[in-house]
Amino acid sequence: MTPRAKAQKSFGFFILFVKSIMKKQTKYIFVVGGVISGVGKGITSSSLGLILKNRGLKLTAIKIDPYINIDAGTMNPTEHGEVFVLKDGDETDQDMGNYERFLDINLTRINYMTTGRVYKTVIEKERNLEYKGKCVEVVPHIPLEVIKRIKEAGKDAKADIVVIEIGGTIGEYQNMLFLEAARMMKLSFPKDVIFVMVSYLPTPRKVGEMKTKPTQHAVRTLNASGIQPDILIARGDVNLDKKRKEKISLFCNMPIDRVISAPDVDSIYDIPLNFEKEKLSEKLCEILDVASKKPNAKAWKKWKKFAKYAHNGENIIKIAMVGKYFETGDFILSDSYLSIIEAIKYSSYAQNKKPVLTWLNSTDYSAGTGSSLSKEVAKNLGKLKNYDGIIIPGGFGSRGVEGNLNVIKFARENKIPYFGLCYGMQMMVIEYARNVLGLKDANTKEVNPNSKNLVIDVMESQKEILKKNSYGGSMRLGEYKAILRDNTIARGAYTQKEIAERHRHRYEVNPAFIGELEAKGLIFSGRSPDGHLMEIAELPQKKHPFFLGTQFHPEFLARPLSPHPLFTAFIKACVNKKK
Numbered sequence: 001m002t003p004r005a006k007a008q009k010s011f012g013f014f015i016l017f018v019k020s021i022m023k024k025q026t027k028y029i030f031v032v033g034g035v036i037s038g039v040g041k042g043i044t045s046s047s048l049g050l051i052l053k054n055r056g057l058k059l060t061a062i063k064i065d066p067y068i069n070i071d072a073g074t075m076n077p078t079e080h081g082e083v084f085v086l087k088d089g090d091e092t093d094q095d096m097g098n099y100e101r102f103l104d105i106n107l108t109r110i111n112y113m114t115t116g117r118v119y120k121t122v123i124e125k126e127r128n129l130e131y132k133g134k135c136v137e138v139v140p141h142i143p144l145e146v147i148k149r150i151k152e153a154g155k156d157a158k159a160d161i162v163v164i165e166i167g168g169t170i171g172e173y174q175n176m177l178f179l180e181a182a183r184m185m186k187l188s189f190p191k192d193v194i195f196v197m198v199s200y201l202p203t204p205r206k207v208g209e210m211k212t213k214p215t216q217h218a219v220r221t222l223n224a225s226g227i228q229p230d231i232l233i234a235r236g237d238v239n240l241d242k243k244r245k246e247k248i249s250l251f252c253n254m255p256i257d258r259v260i261s262a263p264d265v266d267s268i269y270d271i272p273l274n275f276e277k278e279k280l281s282e283k284l285c286e287i288l289d290v291a292s293k294k295p296n297a298k299a300w301k302k303w304k305k306f307a308k309y310a311h312n313g314e315n316i317i318k319i320a321m322v323g324k325y326f327e328t329g330d331f332i333l334s335d336s337y338l339s340i341i342e343a344i345k346y347s348s349y350a351q352n353k354k355p356v357l358t359w360l361n362s363t364d365y366s367a368g369t370g371s372s373l374s375k376e377v378a379k380n381l382g383k384l385k386n387y388d389g390i391i392i393p394g395g396f397g398s399r400g401v402e403g404n405l406n407v408i409k410f411a412r413e414n415k416i417p418y419f420g421l422c423y424g425m426q427m428m429v430i431e432y433a434r435n436v437l438g439l440k441d442a443n444t445k446e447v448n449p450n451s452k453n454l455v456i457d458v459m460e461s462q463k464e465i466l467k468k469n470s471y472g473g474s475m476r477l478g479e480y481k482a483i484l485r486d487n488t489i490a491r492g493a494y495t496q497k498e499i500a501e502r503h504r505h506r507y508e509v510n511p512a513f514i515g516e517l518e519a520k521g522l523i524f525s526g527r528s529p530d531g532h533l534m535e536i537a538e539l540p541q542k543k544h545p546f547f548l549g550t551q552f553h554p555e556f557l558a559r560p561l562s563p564h565p566l567f568t569a570f571i572k573a574c575v576n577k578k579k
Contacts, residue, residue: 425549
């Protein structure tokens, strides 16, 4: 057999293999980005899912991260954004949170993949002789593993449509193999796979004209990978005019009505509404040849009502977010706490309030404690009275700890609503132990393992893990149940006795100190079913309007149309303080 004949035979087997792992009734939308990073692929993917779901179609979503990291758990939040934890404990990219919030679904690890995760699986299969002695190559075996995972996610969700966001920007080396997988899927099932490109059209200030050339080059680069976009989402400062649409249509080889204008908006929740103004869901269904219902008017009305609250210019409440993952060079990256920000919005909008968030660096409150506070720190603390509520979110390490403790003490003594999340609850317990119990060296083992009063200690299950330096994916992760105590803020917020929330931590309240803490008035209103782990700590409302912390991350379960009850209780307390 000639080399050419061998190649043709091999290609024929490849087509049969791809067809064997796909079913034609499932459709696939790949979302890719052009020109710049951070162009809005995640929000676009979420919005596409929402408008198609609103037509009665069943959706699921996948994020592909082009990193060698196995998951997002070891990535720096100021570089990559927050780590979003799924119900099954997978540590993922923040866009997974966008998918869950917009589509109001719970995703699992099958919906998230990284380069490292895919390569690891292929290498393990090779070691287990699952390739039956074949030479295992980057192409086609890596793309085929990607295709297999995409197929499994669609099957698991029984989805009509799978939306797949390929991370990175067109032209980067890192995402080439994922584009190759997408191309192979398109080749095998041309009618079931489409591509949506989200590209940026700059308007240089000195030029004063929106430029299409960078997008033209991005499309050409995508073409070089064997892919032609079916829809182009044109991101820019302003609406795309007819002339620019005509240019993109001509030079990017697509009908003009498939060039969708996506100008900057004040609220991301306006984006699905803007897409539907251009009948995008109808066009997507037409291209995919999907039978769908008309948009659900009732559901759409609810979304419009929710989105309208984002434009509420009055009824403001001021929230201080005190943390240490804000600064990236000369810029502020609020993405480190994205889910918290959105959870605050949902609960505020439900109370017809507009939250105004201020980022405060915990290190600005760190010079001295108690009577030895520096004048500058004392002045900074005094300014906290201008806020209606204070939140200290999750975090790791010792930087800014003393500042956090000073802020919490000030909030407690001045009756400012305080909400501590994960690390924020641990800091709250330490502050109470120091300033109410009188244990001046009270600390967490994470910061000072030599303290005589470790009120926050490493979890028993984590001790061997830490000895082995096995950090990736080894924390207490995912959903766990808790039992609530009657006649508490937590019980009143949730209304039910048993709850289930998502966790991400290694440390816990030391059981040896629980009796002393409770004797001095701190209430542990949520505990694990076996009573060992303290999940929620609070002060009674007769002592403080809202002084509460959670060991879990309630922000991961907040949704636009169903705000989280604890965030809502916090916002109500903020509103009352303002009154």
